[in-house]
Amino acid sequence: MPFAKSPYADVYFEQQGDGPDIVWLSAGDMPGSVWHEFQTPAFADGFRQTTYDARGIGQTVDNAPDRFTIEEHAADAAAVLEAACNGPAILIGLSMGSLIAQELASTRPDLVRAAIVMGTCVKKTGFIREWEEAEIAFRRAGHTLTTEMAIAHYAMQMYPANALGDDEIWARIRPIVEGDYGNRDGLALAAQWEACLDYDSTDKLPNSTMPIHVVSFSEDVQTPPQRGREVAELAPHGVFHLVEGLGHASAFGHRPDRVNEVLVDIVADIVSN
Secondary structure (H helix, E strand, O other): OOEEEOOOEEEEEEEEEOOOEEEEEOOOOOOOOHHHHHOHHHHOOOOEEEEEOOOOOOOOEEOOOOOOOHHHHHHHHHHHHHHHOOOOEEEEEEOHHHHHHHHHHHHOHHHEEEEEEEOOOOEOOHHHHHHHHHHHHHHHOOOOOOHHHHHHHHHHHHOOHHHHOOHHHHHHHHHHHHHHHOOOOHHHHHHHHHHHHHOEOOOOHHHOOOOEEEEEEOOOOOOOHHHHHHHHHHOOOEEEEEEOOOOOOOOOOOOHHHHHHHHHHHHHHHHHO
């Protein structure tokens, strides 16, 4: 199995295809393989695609304590980029993955051709901070949720009302929620969320020199659209895209077709320029 070595982890990655490099950066609760069912097929022709498991989930071997930072996550991602890619790559991230992409765009421009960040923010304040602080405290205190309660709780964070109210869609997305949260290591989950809670790109984004395309979803309760707009406004080459009717994780099982339409158009624009 392929691993890239960083100072903090032996990072498990997978790669497929040929062509310009796209590297996918997952949300904190998802392994790299989450992109394989719904997203990577849309780019199967003409691109080499790399996915990897961030520390705290999947097959990556964590060589450091279970408290870590987005900067450390970025070092892990940089190790993958250096080991698996030929020159700067297009980064596509969601949630925690989008914060890692922001960090790389700001501090490792040699590795980044452009970044597409979904469900993102500059820093956690207000409700989104209080919610994440509560989740972290709950997990660090050793509390757990039953599988059924975890599914119900996190589904409302991942998907919009129009998906949860449709029985056919619910039958399709329920296994995705269960796979992510039904039986998770609470301390590892808290460590990933804590890295997101502590991250602040206010002084870093203005240093980015490549395009940063921010994709926000109108029904995203984890990172509402105005949070993404702030990222686009801080980045010198930021572009804001608003997708109506979708939630934080609508790329998975709900409306991957709509998300992929947006991503394909943005990537085509990046490649053509």
